[in-house]
Amino acid sequence: MKKLTHFDSRGQAHMVDVGTKDETHRIARACGRIAMQRATLTMITAGGAKKGDVLGVARIAAIQGAKRTADLIPLTHPLGLTCIRVDFTVDRKRIAVECIATAETRGRTGVEMEALIAVATGLLTIYDMCKAVDRGMRIEDICLLEKKGGKSGHWVRR
Numbered sequence: 001m002k003k004l005t006h007f008d009s010r011g012q013a014h015m016v017d018v019g020t021k022d023e024t025h026r027i028a029r030a031c032g033r034i035a036m037q038r039a040t041l042t043m044i045t046a047g048g049a050k051k052g053d054v055l056g057v058a059r060i061a062a063i064q065g066a067k068r069t070a071d072l073i074p075l076t077h078p079l080g081l082t083c084i085r086v087d088f089t090v091d092r093k094r095i096a097v098e099c100i101a102t103a104e105t106r107g108r109t110g111v112e113m114e115a116l117i118a119v120a121t122g123l124l125t126i127y128d129m130c131k132a133v134d135r136g137m138r139i140e141d142i143c144l145l146e147k148k149g150g151k152s153g154h155w156v157r158r
Helices: 038-046 054-067 112-130
Strands: 024-035 081-091 096-107 138-148
Touching: 024 112, 038 081, 038 096, 038 112, 054 081, 054 096, 054 112, 081 112, 096 112, 112 138
Parallel strands: none
Antiparallel strands: 024 096, 024 138, 081 096
């Protein structure tokens, strides 16, 4: 089993030293979804929410969340993101909205946390904007789908 990198030899938390790592093009994709009542999904897709364009606001929030990852997760490195894409898909069968975020950088450490934070922030924004009509919404299955770049190479969820 691999050791946890955010702890030193004495077991104390520390920020990983990435100074000797090579700069590479790094990409991470993450996803998640928010399930809701059918009427809530209809309101979102019809543009009837009192707070405005739910998915448009959630997209901006997701991008902003990715940019602020180092402020939220204590041991992550601040990264210069070169790209963050956020896509929402309405899943009428599951009565949900799915979010997929792709984060990219050219750097010494990966962007998995930025992609995951983007998804979480986007879905939480949907919850916030629609909670007045549906407090029972569920945020589900946030996970990493894929990462590329760096010494560990290419990883894809199976």
